[in-house]
Amino acid sequence: MSLAHRVSGELLGIPDFDVHADQAWKGLDFGQLWGVMMGEGLRFEAEGHPEVVIDPATQVQEGLLNMDHTPCRLPRFEASQLTDVNKGLWELHGQDAAQLVQLNLRPRDPAMDVREEWVAIDFGTSSTVVAVATPSGGKELLRVGARDFNARVETKHYENPTVLEFLDLAAFLNIWNQQVYRPALDWDWVKAAHEALEDFRNDARNPRTVNSVMLYLKRWVLESERVKSRLIDQRHGFEYELAPLEELHPVRGQALRPRGEATLDVIELYAWYLGMAINTRSRGLHLKYAMTFPVKYTQEVRNKILAAFSRGLQRSLPATLALNSAVMNEFDVREVATEPMAYAVAVLPTLDVSPTQEGVPYAVFDFGGGTTDFDFGLWRKPTQEELVEDGAEGVFERLGAGGDPYLGGENLLALLAYQVFQDNLTEIYAKKLVFTKPASEPLFPGSEAVVDQSSLAQANTAMLMHELRPLLERPEAYSNKKLTMDMRNREGAEVKTDLKLDINVLQDLIGERVNRGVEGFLSEMKAAFEEDHPDMIHILLAGNASRGRWVREAFMTDDEAWMERTRRYFGDEAPEFVVHFAVGADDAQPYAPNCKTAVALGALDLVPGQAYLQKDRLRAHSQGDAPFRYFVGPVVQSKLQPVLKPGETYHAWHEFGIVREGVFRLAWSSSPRARGGMGIGDGELRVRNINFPGAGKGYRCFGRVVAAGAIELAAAASREAFDTQGAGVTTQLVLDVSG
Structure with a gap:
């Protein structure tokens, strides 16, 4: 030894x-x-x-x-x-x-302590929930990174912040890169979850603290290919640039090896902290993990996250177990459902609703920290074939999906911060401050002097978002009309800054943005149930942000505003809408599904061997990948005229329109508002000129879906020529709405 x-x-x-x-x-x-x-x-x-x-x-x-x-x-x-x-x-x-x-x-x-029960992980933008199946068939929830595990348990503790705090990067990396299994780290080097977030909130006006904390790990996965992220530790100011997330799966049955100076994977690290809280001496060692994902994540992104979690969770196991190949052959980290599907599975059986042979229509409005997902489906009894061949006791059949990529709790805070900065431009210019722009918002005249993506701009924005959080979460108690903060100017110097707040303007901004999201939800709901024409639809509000005042008001079905909206999309024969408002945490029933924990709890009902069966009409159109997630088409009369829509069948060619002088003007958006057209200049629209050098007069542009976020384009003299001669030279375009 x-x-x-x-x-x-x-x-x-x-x-x-x-x-x-x-x-x-x-x-x-x-x-x-x-x-x-x-x-x-x-x-x-x-x-x-x-x-x-x-x-x-x-x-x-x-x-x-x-x-x-x-x-x-x-x-x-x-x-x-x-x-x-x-x-x-x-x-x-x-x-x-x-x-x-x-x-x-x-x-x-350690082989004596291996458990066969599944663990479900809902990896969220703001917080992550971990649910564990018990030997008796029940379910438990776990805390991660709590300041005191011996303190009285509160239900909110099960919402583990998706946060990492870096205090001493050099000391941490020295051990993390050399010791694979249960490395001898120190909490004074890196912290995770509750305590990391608490440290940030206690010192959120300190730029050094802000730059050392990663608040949006899940968002970083999507942005890492195009936006450089740099960690700066608190203790020494040590800087470390993160590389984009890679798909590096462990080899089944083989122990991991030290990766030396390999780039730090922060998703793997966060998964390790989760694994350490899961695989404890008292609870035992778990080998089977189920994960859920947002509706619109591509298979590529899902695979990268699954690979990172596979490595991190495996590293939380004892080295003496990892060397046992017979045991490690059973190690499994897999996707089991989308987040809204898992939510419906957990919540619908708790309501006064029973499945029918035709199916109970439901619609999930999942208002999370990063985005809002829509999911539409039927909860029905199994067919005779499903009963005999699958042993299914119930079926959740997905009919459609959508979402609003810019509507989320953190995105709303970023929107509020952007508005406050614009309302105080005189002070901003005078102090030479910089801040960031939300992807959905347009630039303004003079913005080039104050808007960028530097670490200083990100720190200033994060500090203001923290100060504005009470306005979003507890609006009735918020009365600040002015904020005095220490921010950093372009030279990095700390300057005292006075920011005036117009509470009415900010609250109206929140309400307008939420209502816009609800409009998109109804538009996508209409499209999803186009063939079924249900008499009643159960609306399930999910996510912590759904408990806010503005969402509750937007879904009041006896309100004239609601009735006007539904008539706009469904006409005079709109179905009856039964809204099930988001349920908060209940300390008397800590393991009962609520608006945040239901996803992880529902995922446990969808692991192999469980009685619920999933069907997905959308996946049939996308060959098993994530559904196509954009509205794409030509610009006609200064508006996007969508030809391709979310859920479009892969590899089917569609005619887009005329090529003018060798150029086709293409537009796209991921916003559900684009279903009925979207005007150029909208912050959620992207427009690009596609060049076809060989296209003569009268040529047409054709396009097809090749991935959840990519299309292929070609030009031909006519539809007939295209069908007989083929696509010829094509252009592949990866769609993006960041900006």
Whole structure:
């Protein structure tokens, strides 16, 4: 057994001292010397410092008792963990038995603690929820990164912030890159989840703190290909540039190896913290993990996240288990459902609703931290074939999907911050401040002097978003009309800044943006149920942001504004809408599904062996990939005229329109507002000129879907020529609405 320890006066706060050993010990290295001294009950005494005594046995015991507490603040072990015949340490399994007896330490075979139950992970923009199946068939929720695991449990603790805080990057990377399984990290180097977010909120006006905290890990996955992200630790100002997320899956049954100087994967790191909270001494070791994803994530993005979680979760297992290939062949991290589907599976059975043979129509409005997802489907009884061949007791059949990529709690805060900055441009220009622009919003005259994507701009925006959060979450109690903050100017100098707030303008902005999202929801709902014409649709409001005042008001079905909206999309024969408002956390029933935890809990009902069956009409159109997610077409009369729509069948060619002088003007948007057309200049629209150098007069442009976010374009003299001669030279275009 290798016991590596350092004895240094620096660690003890006194000058360095030497260890004097007799000649019999001269051939021993320090680890061996430490072990002999423990076995013989000896200790160190510092020469010239009689008050300093180091007892190796005590030092080793303290290190072992804090083995899980030091890196991730799991509870410190009781002393019996080291010696009890029914406990012991996984890390000591396979070590020299005689030496362990001499040291009075108890090993434990980790294979004894492997559990077959599934773990479900809802990896969210703002927070992540982890649900675990119990041996009795029940479900539990887990806390990650809590400041005190012995404190009274509150239901909100199960919403684990998707946050990392970097305090000492160099020290962290030195261990993380060399030690694969359960690396000996220190919570004072990197923190995660609750405590990381608490540190940020307690010091959110400090740019150094802001730059050291990653608040939007999930959003970073989508942006990492086009936006450079740089970590700056708090303690030393050490800078580290992140590389885009890669798809690096572990090899089934094989142990991971150190990657040396490989680029840090922050998703893998966050997954490791989750894994450490899941795979504890008291709970056991899990090998099967189920994940959910937003509706519009491409398969490529999903695979990258699954790969990162596979590595991070596997690294939370003991090395002595990872070397057991027979056991590790069972290790599995897989996608089981979209987030709205899992939500419906968890919530519908708890309502006064029962499935029918035709199916109960439902629509999910999932208002999350990053985006808002729409999902439309039927909850029905199984057909005879589904009952006999699949053993299904219920079927959730997806008819359509959509979403608003710019409507989310954090996006609303960014929108509010952008408005406040614009309302205070005189102060901003005078102080030479910079800030960021939300992707959905247009630039304004003079914005080139104050808008950019620098770390200073991001820090200023993040600080203001933090100050505005109470306006979004507790509007009735918010009365600030002015904020005084220390921000950073273009030179990096700290400057005191006074920002005036017009509360009415900001609240109206929130209401207008939420109502726009509800309009898109109804538009997509109409399209999804076009063939079914249901008499009643159950609307499920999901996500913490759905509990806000503006969403509740927008879904009041007896309000004239609601009735006017539904008539606009469904006419005078609109179905009856039954709205099930988002349910908050209940400390009396901590494991009951609520607006945030239902996704993870529902995912456990969709893992292999469960009685619910999923059907997906959209996936049939997209060959198993994510559904196409854009409205695409020509610009006609200064508006996008969509030809391709979300959910469009892959690889089917469509005629877009005339090519003018070798150029075709193409427009696209992911906003549901684009279904009925969208005017150029809208912040959620993108327009591009596509060149066809060989296209003569009268040529037509044709396009088809090739991926969830990509199309292929070609030009031909006519439809007949295109059908007979083929596409010829084509242009592939990856669609993007960032800006």
